Amino acid sequence: MTAYAYLVDDDDAIRDSLSWLLESRGVACQGYSSAEEFLAVWSPALAGCLVLDIRMDGMSGPELFDILRERGNKLPVIILTGHGDVPMAVSALKKGAFDFVEKPCNDNELANRVIEALKLDETQRLAASGNVSVNTLIDSLTTREQQVMERVLTGKLNKVIADELRISMRTVEVHRAKLFEKMGVRTAVELAQLLAGKRGGPG
Amino acid sequence: MTAYAYLVDDDDAIRDSLSWLLESRGVACQGYSSAEEFLAVWSPALAGCLVLDIRMDGMSGPELFDILRERGNKLPVIILTGHGDVPMAVSALKKGAFDFVEKPCNDNELANRVIEALKLDETQRLAASGNVSVNTLIDSLTTREQQVMERVLTGKLNKVIADELRISMRTVEVHRAKLFEKMGVRTAVELAQLLAGKRGGPG
DNA sequence: GCGGGCATTGCGGATTTCCACAATATGCGT
DNA sequence: ACGCATATTGTGGAAATCCGCAATGCCCGC
Structure with a gap:
């Protein structure tokens, strides 16, 4: 299965910009403008990682995170968080999220984290198979x-x-x-x- | 692994008599005069069934039963019980014992139960393998x-x-x-x- | 000496599993 | 109609799992 960085953020500009950045680093991306949209296509067999914004209309990032977690999600999850939402991001970290990054953020730093998350996912999949x-x-x-x-x-x-x-x-x-x-x-x-x-x- | 009827009873006469009865029906037997003695040789891989007297010196039948159960015992267990100990036997039944038989008992009836227990054990092992x-x-x-x-x-x-x-x-x-x-x-x-x-x- | 890894343990609280007891409804075969 | 199998659900209680938080001790390498 092809590994993607799944970008879930209701802000089109951010999502596109992220997508551009990661693809310039050789990372295949798929973008979703809502938690619900991503949840509808999620499956436990997805490979890659999830970049998840905390604040979204409809289902929030943490809500999606919890649901995925209960369903046995294995994708590493990177949380995108605003300055005021760090406690929420830390909470997700404690529940097993891979990392969180505060917006606005250093492009290379975020890309590096994503690449590392992808590697982790690959390692875990290799171990499992x-x-x-x-x-x-x-x-x-x-x-x-x-x-x-x-x-x-x-x-x-x-x-x-x-x-x-x-x-x-x-x-x-x-x-x-x-x-x-x-x-x-x-x-x-x-x-x-x-x-x-x-x-x-x-x- | 050879299947045996494991007879655990501190009354030598009863154990020997039982052993004789069952072997005359083609059932291989091994006798133990105490719960502790049997527990020392028990392993989850034993095949056959366990015929267990309730009242014994040292560790009692129900105590042995509980310990074996916790350790994942799969042998079907037939409880030998006196007239006054039926509630104890019923309790073991509820915990998964195969059956109980009141002493003194009809020889054929007991032998039949043992043979049936051996069959059940064989069926379960076959299913598992x-x-x-x-x-x-x-x-x-x-x-x-x-x-x-x-x-x-x-x-x-x-x-x-x-x-x-x-x-x-x-x-x-x-x-x-x-x-x-x-x-x-x-x-x-x-x-x-x-x-x-x-x-x-x-x- | 210090730091890190490993092993161990206790406490408390939350969640999950397990199941006896009880009940209802449906479909199928006799 | 009756009995049985299957599916479903609720209540209550016990047991098991899980883990944060906290701590101690030992060993080994720097």
Whole structure:
């Protein structure tokens, strides 16, 4: 699937200017003038990144962000925010947005962030699909994380894992969250599917 | 892996008598005189069924049952119970035990239950390991169950699935529980692994 | 010594999952 | 008409998951 920078902003001038800037850096763009318009074409399989303005008529940027997040969006999201909306942008950051940029902004800085977001997306997609990269990902886990992962893959409850490894449940949660992050997954199902070709397992 | 009827009862006479009975019906048996003894050799990969007395010194039958259940035990469990312990046995039934039998009991009746439990275990193991049988399992699902399963496999939250299918979250839960039962799995991870050879998915 | 990574843990709160119990409606086969 | 399967929904409560915030300790490299 072709990777695009998806530009969602109801200000035509800004969107066009951004599009021009990014395409001059070799980045393919697609523009949408409203959150609703983008949501209608969004799918979990999209590749690239999302550049999302906070203030829009109709559905706002944060609202779109939340909806996409609930639906399992994996595109890195860069928030465009005015000076007064930084708290809102920080909130999105805390919810997993890739970054935020205040308007008006330095052109090169924004383009660089977009390119970096595209790279991140590519890396995550590669990790999700390539067995060789999966081995690399597994090797990047600490011993503890690997032990937790093995048990997550057998469907055990956190408290059972905690009991077996003689650690607290909170620690299991910490390792679990970290290993999901390193493996580029959000759920145990995804992890199981990622490792489906690894029948021997990491153990 | 060889399937056994695992007999856990601290009464030697009963255990031996049971063992004799079942082996005369062609069922391989292994006996344990305490819950602790059996727990020490238990593994999720055991095949067969468990015949478990309620009242034992040290760890009780229900205690063992709960521990095994938490650890993902799949063996069907038949509870042996005295006349006064029926409520305890019923409680285990509600937690997923296969059946309970009151002592003293009709020999053929107990043997029949054990044989049936062994068959169930075999069926479940076959379902969990054979791609042909997996197709059969998928075909046994209702349309709604299949729709829910597709979305469970993408890691979506129940409330997101409910939104997409325009039904209540409770209904998603109902379908989810039913499809897990039909597919012979207990968790979404197990389901994902079961379907790992079905890259096209049920959709 | 300092910083970073790793491992561990607790607390509190929010969200999600799970399910017993209960109920209604529809369609189909006997 | 009756029974069964399927689909749907609500209530309430328990358990599990998730994570921010905070903290400590150990090891290793600079």
